[in-house]
Amino acid sequence: MEFGLSQEQTLLQDSVNRFLNEQVPLDEVRKVATADKNDKAVWQGLAELGIPALIIPEDKGGVGLGAVEAAIISELLGYHVTPSPFISSAIMAPIALAGKRDDLIANIAAGTCRIGIAFGEAIAAKDKAGVSASGNKLSGLSLFALDIDADYYLVATNDQQLYLVAADAVERKNMATIDLTRTTCELVFDNTAAELISNDTEDFNRALDIGRIMLAADTLGAGQNMIDQAVSYAKEREQFDRPIASFQAVKHMCAEMTAGLEPCRSMVWYAAHAYDHLPEETRLTTCHTKAHISEVGKFVAKTSTEVHGGMGFTDLVGLHYWFKRIGFNRQLLGSPELLRQQAAKLQGLAA
Amino acid sequence: MEFGLSQEQTLLQDSVNRFLNEQVPLDEVRKVATADKNDKAVWQGLAELGIPALIIPEDKGGVGLGAVEAAIISELLGYHVTPSPFISSAIMAPIALAGKRDDLIANIAAGTCRIGIAFGEAIAAKDKAGVSASGNKLSGLSLFALDIDADYYLVATNDQQLYLVAADAVERKNMATIDLTRTTCELVFDNTAAELISNDTEDFNRALDIGRIMLAADTLGAGQNMIDQAVSYAKEREQFDRPIASFQAVKHMCAEMTAGLEPCRSMVWYAAHAYDHLPEETRLTTCHTKAHISEVGKFVAKTSTEVHGGMGFTDLVGLHYWFKRIGFNRQLLGSPELLRQQAAKLQGLAA
Amino acid sequence: MDLSFGAEYETFRTEVKDFIANNRESAPTSRSNAAAAKQWQKTLIENGYTARTIPDAYGGYGAKPDIIQSRIIAEEFADSGIQGGMGGQGISMLVPTLLEVGNEEQKLKFVKPTIEGDMVWCQGYSEPGAGSDLASLRTNAVMDGDEWVINGQKIWTSTAHLADWIFCLVRTEPDAKKHHGISFLLFSMDTPGIEIRPLVDMTGVANFNEVFFTDVRVPAHQIVGNRGQGWQVANSILGHERDMLGNPDAALSRLNSLIELMQKETIAGEKAIDHPVFRDRLMQLQGRIMAMRFNDMRILSSRLNEGQDASLARLIVKLQGTELRHDLEGLAIDVLGELGLAYGDNEYTRNNGTWQSQYMYQLGLIIGGGTSQIQKNIISERGLEMPREPRPAQ
């Protein structure tokens, strides 16, 4: 019995962590976030480490690892608030396209193709938005689709069928959000040519499950960094002639954040492990994992900012990048309320 | 503009407070609670101060005061966890019976008649319980009716009509609850003779409104006492060679309780004032007042117990009498969830 | 209990209403220039609708203080939606300080131009190393001839880039105990040696500045109070600032906007207001706001009626009010789901993106003006007479 990271997994984690520490520190993230740059160079660097190929099978040009490895990478990207299309292009797309478009999967693995995700309206359609299919044509509107620089989009229709659309076939507008480390866009479909990938809603749901696990892992990482920063700031910052880390109020804030977040690590591991090995547990575990971590993350984001005092509120320290990343993850691919409702349904506890 | 207690109100408060301090300290409450005694002697003492007659009009043998005076007395009874039929007999019954049974009202005022309240099933019927009327006969079951020693019960049917039933006409069984300072009973109606008091649901609702305000005031008083005890215990109790009141964690717990409860005082005052003078605001204010104070009270009950450490958990200090009183008030005559639902309905925000 | 202000005040309210109705045209809008704003401010002063209780010798209207009149004026201007009297730290903080502890020359020189909008001030209190522990501030002023020479840095200086002058706490007596070594100086922001850097915060906007002083020379007489008394001078008005935070009327207005939003917005085809979990959270907030509004009425009453004590009610306002607002803005974001993420230049933002910006700004207020932790210290020590933490052994 072993419920923890293997040596190989730890080595993978270390190498990516080293790359992000050295090549994509906060200053680099700021450049991407403030639009001087996009995330292409970062993604290129990650491609050299094999990250876009991570879960793609070896015979399709990938590394052939599983959801646990994907989760620990997602956690690291959250820890470093790294801008990248990891969740959409490297994880959700290969799952959805498996056995359907091996050509594209090979290009994803090679880092030469990015695929965005437009699932929002199939999860909870917003007013006036929504996508419907007629033949091989899509019409409608999808909001907050992931990745403005994608070459293709995987689009879920209102009835959860999956279509693939080329980026240049669709009207695409940037949608600014609080989280400047990610890009989202509005996609307008007007009898737009599309390729049916699957009309089995289970395929949509499998891609959604892993996307949710990845977002949970991202929040885990971002939350852990906020705690680390808060503890370290509290040890350095002096007020009333002592480090504020020696005040019981500050200590208890840090203890409460830790008590909340530490079990989330096991939860992400388990959900990812279940994704690959325990199909009957996957969906319920996934719903609870993303919902629970979103709540803990919200508390950690607020509390760690408070520990920093005024500095936490400024752009100088840049703590807000993590705050906003956690806020973004909370709403994307299903809010906590929606996920808890779904968890109840899965157990026959709600209609 | 004056939003505070008048000199007369303060004098009334002082005299009742003195009586309760001297005549009904915790030791006396314990005797009633542990069934060596009932609350009749306490009620007799309060009758000598005019409490059963408090809100009954002077021309009906009462003192002729209003809901604000009733609320400050209810707060005191909560503060001292006093066993008494105040809310049922002295407040809700005279409101419901006004103009209908002046004879009984005069007896209530004289302290010679007690009237219990059986509203539970009309608010949210429990499984298998519920009361229906046919002609002047009642059938069914009412649970957690207030006051085992009442001479009559005001019974609300499922469709919120009010009936008066003599205690000796009905099968009555004691229902033990966590709160030993109050008695509740099961009433079994089997074609039981009853007198219709009102088939206007507004009469039921007026009696319910003031009952809810009184329970909120009771929780306010009980919560205030728990804070007072916690602060005073913390100042005396030493651990690690200093009073625990000097530890920031303990100070902040007390500050949080105070910050939560202090606005509740104004809320109770306002709700009571609205009851007499601002009819269009009464019901919404009442729902929010009881719901909000129930939530704050729950936090105060738990937190003040924690401040007491192990002593708070024992019967030695007796803090649990307040804890349970607050717990009782929370559920009676409408739980917070139910009240918030009703608040939404009153504003057209829920069906 | 008497919740009305009485007939006399209702007459006064009618006067204010009439004034507003008759002068609506002259009030500046967001498109007006500075001259129009100043002209309007003068009109308001002449009619006693701002600077009302400031003696006319110093440029005010010279009425005797009347809390209800002030409240009625504030209510009516807020209701009408037209511009009331100017705000800013000069008017709300410096002027009361000068009237309280300034000398005659200072009152004559500074009050009138300040209230008339000709002299804009900023506040130089906080420093990077002196936040909760403000009295540990290190910006120092050394006497050289008949001038102070100031070196150091301030932060959270909200209108520094617009201000003509600054009121500033500096350490002038380095050998005194920390609360006794501070002085309160006034000087022009044009003085050589001052550098202003905008301070962008998490909302993405530079709501504040950092201000750096390098050998800034200030005439010796530009001190309020005596040398080493700056802490007391500043504290004579610090309570004012705390009272401004956590206003329940602002929370009510936001709640009403949220209710409107929830009646309009849909989630998977269902109106947000029909979502029972969100509705329950909404009602919880409405209850909390109600409690804080009645608490506020009690505070007002205690200022009007001798013998009423609302000191605890007052101590808790900042703590409760800012947390409440943060929670309220957070509910709106949750209700909106992905739409709640829209920010900045995005046509899908709701209420101009204020749910997100206020969610963050209110967190700033939880921290600023005395963090929630400091507020809890104050409530327990001043309100509940619990002991201060023991002084650490050296």
Add this chain to the structure above:
Amino acid sequence: MDLSFGAEYETFRTEVKDFIANNRESAPTSRSNAAAAKQWQKTLIENGYTARTIPDAYGGYGAKPDIIQSRIIAEEFADSGIQGGMGGQGISMLVPTLLEVGNEEQKLKFVKPTIEGDMVWCQGYSEPGAGSDLASLRTNAVMDGDEWVINGQKIWTSTAHLADWIFCLVRTEPDAKKHHGISFLLFSMDTPGIEIRPLVDMTGVANFNEVFFTDVRVPAHQIVGNRGQGWQVANSILGHERDMLGNPDAALSRLNSLIELMQKETIAGEKAIDHPVFRDRLMQLQGRIMAMRFNDMRILSSRLNEGQDASLARLIVKLQGTELRHDLEGLAIDVLGELGLAYGDNEYTRNNGTWQSQYMYQLGLIIGGGTSQIQKNIISERGLEMPREPRPAQ
């Protein structure tokens, strides 16, 4: 990741299952007498299903420690619903302590009768004046000839009225620093001078006792470890107790009972589970329990696999687990509404009134075994290496 225990352990599990199936008839029930319980305990020891790793020289089964085997045994007995090995503070706390730091004579004398149920123990640690600050205890023992003479008072002594013996912390070196003046004594509860008073708690039951000592005389050799080392002796097993609190499996079992309850109970004609606000709270709790169960798996894994660090995961269990249980029991009460108030001798109680009694008892656990405040100190100091509070100046 490998969540299975492997084939070897599955064989072991089958053996345990077989034993249970074959011996079900012999297991005592709640109506069995003490002799039957002791006989069953002996059978369990002989088969290695309790006292498994205790050397046979001291009456145990003598197997080498194997966490998974222990867990399988616990799981199978729990699942089967038949009585497993005896518990109690003697078996769970004193025996490990003696095996760790007792002398040979003590091990030979006490371990066997204790694990066989012939010798029941209670624990004498806490005092009215020594709770969170346990080391400030004042019950003292003075050497008189070759006997200790003990005076003082203990509290929270859970099985004092049933116990044959007590293991007790007493101050023997009044002049030493507080942690160095304590000794760990063992003595019979029949010793003259001991008075036991039941301590009724908020649940209405005497779950605990107070124990008073007046000139209680105890032979000098009944000390574990040396004079003044009692604090270290006690701490060699204190971690054990903390690990027992906050068990997520117990929370899961309660959650499942709550789900059943909500599917049965109606509120104004509607099933409780169909009430979206209560259902959302239920799902929140399910998520929290899931997190704690996986956290628990991680702790187990770290004990099995060298190099895995789960120290933070372990430090937070008591804090999170007890708060979680308190919240869960509180939700059941809210769901039941007025029915949730029923208590004691009331036919309308649900689940034997355990929702209320556990709501209170879990609050007791939030306080006992290191309050939540002490837990947060420990997490921040040991887990996050934040400094201890400075020592106060005298």
